[in-house]
Amino acid sequence: MPARLLKISGTGHPSLSERRFQALGTDCHVLAVEASAERMDGAVEHISAAHRRFTRFESESELSRLNAAAGGWHAISTDLEALLRAALRSWEETAGWVHAGVLPALLAAGYTRPLRLGPSPAHGPPGPPPPLPTMLAVLPGRARLRAGTAIDLGGIAKGWLADQLAGWLAPNCLVNLGGDLFARGGGPDDAGWPVRMAGVTLLLRDQGAATSSSQRRSWWSAGGRQHHLIDPRTGRPSESDLAEVSVVATSALEAEMWAKTGLLLGSEQAPLLLIGRTLGFWLGMQGEAGLPLQNPTRPAGRETSVNARLPTQAVSLSD
Amino acid sequence: MRPAGLKAATTLLTVGFTCLAALYVNAHVKNAAAPLHPAVVNRPSAPASQPEGSLNLSPSVKTGDVTPVTSTYAS
Structure with a gap:
């Protein structure tokens, strides 16, 4: 995949290497202080390879083969095993709110292929998914999905990969995979990695951050507005009064997990949950000033997730 | 003073103070200095660059x- 390399070298300052590339269906951004070009290349290749293995849109990916083998035991790699265990842990820690088994609901909502190709027509939701531990069993080197179920690793994979890659890349680096990021070390100035979140600049050091939003990866269908954040209680896109939740936590995976849970819970309960479990959070209400409004007259099948307010660049929706 | 007069005066004073208290409370619902300060009473305005x-x-x-190097807003 094309990647852009920026290396800044100055007298008395550590060199900062940077890569921007597309993988996991989104923008990826990797920065490191005093890291070799080979190391940076390795980071890009690692994430690109992970994309090929864990995408649900390629029938030959490792995840798709696991989904296709539902009903029986299936051999899996060490990485997929770790990801599945992370999915089970996330389900347990969030009491079921982060549920990797909502793929049938995503398909029913019309998210059957990369959104840049347009959504499919939505049809009736399949109902709430069964508890994840009853549909997914993991043993060393193999896993079994209950027949008729399927999983999507989505944000869990991004958070987990960001943590893993940051641990490998360099003692002072930042890995941002589609907004799920981990900042390791003190950054270029040793003051913390400056990261934009909720309109302020945070200085993160050995901390993760993530934003969960129903404003992106959203589309209109005959059944109304659809988006990718499925409420596991209903099997439908969440109707939370929150449009966006950003979280700072001890890892990217934790941040992703609690951001999604907070959004699904809604503005009344989210603070009660997030105060004790995160290092910081921001709640953005639906329709609040500054948050993008969706246009119900926009033709179905067109992506409507452009957000002019937030400091983001063009978002690829290829996954 | 006659007992009936004392009773009437007491009643008038009570009703009067009740009305005054009600007027005062209704006029000072949004007390920004109250120790308990719900967000709906007097929401602080956010800086221009910060979303609500x-x-x-x-x-x-x-x-x-400082200038941020990246942002969480991508997915």
């Missing part, structure tokens, strides 16, 4: 006035 919403950071999360 509720930001809550623990002391372990620092903020700075």
Whole structure:
């Protein structure tokens, strides 16, 4: 995949290497202080390879083969095993709110292929998914999905990969995979990695951050507005009064997990949950000033997730 | 003084103070200095660059006035 390399070298300052590339269906951004070009290349290749293995849109990916083998035991790699265990842990820690088994609901909502190709027509939701531990069993080197179920690793994979890659890349680096990021070390100035979140600049050091939003990866269908954040209680896109939740936590995976849970819970309960479990959070209400409004007259099948307010660049929706 | 007069005066005073108290309370519902300060009473205005919403950071999360290198807004 094309990647852009920026290396800044100055007298008395550590060199900062940077890569921007597309993988996991989104923008990826990797920065490191005093890291070799080979190391940076390795980071890009690692994430690109992970994309090929864990995408649900390629029938030959490792995840798709696991989904296709539902009903029986299936051999899996060490990485997929770790990801599945992370999915089970996330389900347990969030009491079921982060549920990797909502793929049938995503398909029913019309998210059957990369959104840049347009959504499919939505049809009736399949109902709430069964508890994840009853549909997914993991043993060393193999896993079994209950027949008729399927999983999507989505944000869990991004958070987990960001943590893993940051641990490998360099003692002072930042890995941002589609907004799920981990900042390791003190950054270029040793003051913390400056990261934009909720309109302020945070200085993160050995901390993760993530934003969960129903404003992106959203589309209109005959059944109304659809988006990718499925409420596991209903099997439908969440109707939370929150449009966006950003979280700072001890890892990217934790941040992703609690951001999604907070959004699904809604503005009344989210603070009660997030105060004790995160290092910081921001709640953005639906329709609040500054948050993008969706246009119900926009033709179905067109992506409507452009957000002019937030400091983001063009978002690829290829996954 | 006649007992009936004392009773009437007491009643008038009570009703009067009740009415005054009710008027005062209704005129001071949005007391910005109240120790309990719900967000709906007097929501602080956010800086121009900060989107509306509720930001809550623990002391372990620092903020700075420097150019960010990246952002969480992507997915």
